[in-house]
Amino acid sequence: MNNVAPKLSNEEYEANFAELHPPFTSPAATAEANRCLYCFDSPCMKACPTHIDVSTFIKKITTGNMKGSAKTILSSNWIALTCAKACPVNVLCEGACVYNAKGEEPIQIGRLQRYVVDWYVEKGMPPLFTPAPKNGKSVGIIGAGPSGLACAAELALMGYDVVIYEAREIPGGLDTHGIAPYKMKQQDSLNEVKMVQKLGVVIRTGIRIGSTMSIEELEKKHDAIFLGVGLQSATRLKIPGEELNGVTDALTFIEKVTTRKWNSVDVGKRVAVIGAGNTAIDAATEAKRLGAEKVIMIYRRSEKEMPAYKFEFELAKKDGVEFQFLTVPKNILGSKSPLGNGKVEAIECLKVELGEPDNEGRRKPKPIPGSEFQIPVDMVITSVGENIDETFLARIPNLKTQNGVVVVNSETLQATNPKYFAGGDCISGGKEVVNAAADGKRAAHGIDSFIFSSGKRAD
């Protein structure tokens, strides 16, 4: 890299990555919980994709029944700790809280949920549920991300033998390797993994299905298979200069940051981030917090069309991230080097204007001829979308994908090959952790009725 931003002191790093939403103290949690109206048929519960019985778990905080509260939460959502810290609550549960209609601050549901699950983790995660007797059936799960973990936990409770195969050495999927460190720590995700293991789920890490273990072998071992593989390769920009030293995709960069070894992550003095989704915002704010002097987000549409949540956008602005709207990258310019790839020196962009709406109603950007300009940068982070692993999925017989997602029945989440079920980002194209958690649970019930569909089931 041309100009690496100077490293910060440990204190500075820790301050920059301090939790955005620190935990409640016990009196503060009780006071906030007592503010909850204990609504009947509450909108918060409906707005949560996993339908956590919010008013009930909050009521239990007020009566000091913490165990009952934890059970209420986990019985709906196995990924409740990550969700409590990472859910976009203002568009989900808190956005639906009736206090909004009263013109008052909504109940801080995410923080209360965290308060309860933190308590449960501190208590050493004592068993809350008794798994059903073994039913002699076995399910293989590909991917130890939130969808895979949720599916595994639910199946284990129903009496299944469950094995998760995870390509990486550390389980947790993007909960471990993707979520911004000022929202949560890797350890939170790993605690959640432990919770699932305590139900008897076996997690085999370092096994990539399709290479370390064949699909045929996997199929032989299990009665059904769940695909919780998420999204893989980053979409390339397909412009000259992408091979230059200093160009990286957002996921690779973010994964390094989640390890919390701040010192070992190089960030440019001046950084361009291409894209304006939530991942792009994360990459930009994380670059800034690592010490980049200038971070510019480059997006081909205007602020109005930005796919990122408003609160994420606000956070980036507060961090001092700059925005170049209606701009497309044309060329990444760098030094010539006889020894290999040169280093990024600037990015050449074009201004665009928005034309007629396309068939999805989004106005298509049209380059303005002759509007080229250069921005001097040391690092380019690309974040223009992730895709499913088509090569891998194509090897599963009769498994249909369409529009970049695995095709499933929306009720059971069964794929076109009946032995396979799928959930999470690989069927949504990229949503939230809480959606993945809900999918995993739903698929578990789909699998259960698939395996025992002919009424063989004892209960």
Add this chain to the structure above:
Amino acid sequence: MVDLSTNCGGIKSPNPFWLASAPPTNSGYQVCKAFEAGWGGAVWKTIGAPVMNVVNRYAAIDYNGQKIIGLNNIELISDRSIEINLKEIAETKKLWPDRAVVASLMVESDRQTWHDIVKRTIDSGADGIELNYGCPHGMSERGMGSAVGQVPEYCSMITEWVTEVSTIPVIVKLTPNVTDIRYPGRAAKKGGADAISLINTINTIMGVNLDTFEIEPSRGGKGGHGGYAGPAVKPIALHMVSEIARDPEINLPISAIGGVSNWRDALEFILLGSTSVQVCTAAMHYGFRIIEDIIDGLTNWMEEKGFTSLEQVRGKALPNISSFGEMDLLYKAVAHIDEKKCIQCNLCYIACEDTAHQCIDLLPKNGKKQPTVREADCVGCRLCYIVCPVENCITMIQKENSGTPKTWNELVQELPQPMTLEDLRKFQHEHGIEIH
């Protein structure tokens, strides 16, 4: 495994939680729905003499953003006929044989009338009868309800009329609108009651409208006293329950009522000797669903403490109730302010300075004023502890006793009688206690 099953004076239920006789138990539809939610029993809305209600029956006190700290009502007994109530009791009992269905009764003070309704109630299949000697409005003016509960002789007479014909357990429900709850309690015992329930509602006027001078709530310009219930009455109910529980002349199972909103409240009553616990206001505020956490919370608490049945818990706090004369006069505690937790609101200072014993100083610290207790002057009254808004910031720390324990009762024996202030001062001085 925790077993919550309960037998209150011969009335059995899978858990000790019953709905109290009130609007939540008006009909078979409601009681069945409550049983579905998990309630262990229900005392049917009082049936008996013909009545007619007025509108604006309820009023409540909200406090600092919390709704219904106390609930006041002037509702009478059931305005539905005896026939239809008994028919629905019979149907409900058939559908829910394991739950306790208790009929609450109130008729005019006539022996034959009581005999008739008791017999009809037994025929309905109800598990027990509760005698409503508590209703403090409307019925009392007609010689029923608290008019009975306030006169021990009436109380035992009517109870006797009931028990002489009843083949099912009889609970007497007491009114708190008396000076000493033990007298009506003893009267119930004398009349042959199998159990005592308390408290019914407390006489109250809820407020005055500052513009119209009407009493809140106004019924066409007229208002008056009603019966008070809900969280605000719990301490009163706890005391009255403990009085009945500790009275050796009574010695009957208790069904406690008054301000129970959650499992913690219910458990306090059980620790003071109650066998079953009844709930009205909390159900009226949130619906029958509150029973889930009441059962879950109590079960988790018992599991954590290693209890398996309610017998192991019942009455466990009773030995700790004592009279003033039995408390150690030389037990010494002083207030201590944790400076790390203190937020310098200085509420403790002004409370002590203006209304207690002037023993907190505001000492300069980092440009602010730090309230600091002068321990030597602190009388340990606990006012500062109560006003402090920060949890665990002020604690009452026990100091070494200035001598072996000495109670008032002992002191009375030791000092010449009648006791003089001089003698008392001498005793205090000997033990390092100075009054200023």
